[in-house]
Amino acid sequence: MAKKKVYAVRAGRKPGIYATWDECKAQVDGFSGAQFKGFASEAEAENYMSNGGNMTRDEQSAGWAPELPYAFTDGSFNTRTMQAGWGGFLVINDSEKITLQGAVDDPGWNAMRNVAGETCGAMSAIARALELGLKTLHIYYDYMGVELWNVPVDQGGWEASKPETRFYQAAVSRARAKGLDIKFQHVKAHTGIPGNEEADRLAKQAIGVI
Secondary structure, eight states: OOOOOOOEEEEESSOOEEHHHHHHHHHHTTOTTOEEEEEESHHHHHHHGGGGGGGHHHHHHHSSSSSSSEEEEEEEEEETEEEEEEEEEEOOOOSOEEEEEOOOOOHHHHHHHHHHHHHHHHHHHHHHHTTTTOOOEEEEETTTHHHHTTOOGTTTTOOSHHHHHHHHHHHHHHHHHHHTTEEEEEEETTSSOOOHHHHHHHHHHTTTTO
16 A cells, blocks of 8 residues: 655645645645645655755745746836846756846836836846756746736736837747746745845846945
């Protein structure tokens, strides 16, 4: 007889320990950035939930584990120069981390202020992932349009009404058509999540805000 498992959901609709796969699946199926595992004992499951002291700083602060490969991106705007910028980083594996940073050089994009940086940051991460031949990319962001411009309006998404947002939407669509599975995960800004704070700092640095 197969040994009965228990399932720990560290990131899902309702994190916790579940007795059956069906209960676990209900919490993680279709949930972007889900983190879960099956264990032979409840003690092991509980250790996974606390991660036995081996959690990254992002996990400790946010209560979830960024799933590799992943990127944190953010945008900023310099009111003195009226220029938007972006920053962030792409983590390929436990030893490879690539900084993403740049400034916007287009009046139409800069008119969108920090939103331009938010979308350009995501596009920067996507472009680098394609260059590296990645098949999956988890993007952690704090501005909802980064994800919702890529969700059908009839499913709760946002309409891309500007040329710039349509350009962003098309860039994501092209990347997906090339085989890159892009998963978006929202995080709250300025809540102490190290990845988000680092992306914010890099975005500000790119346009001379700091």
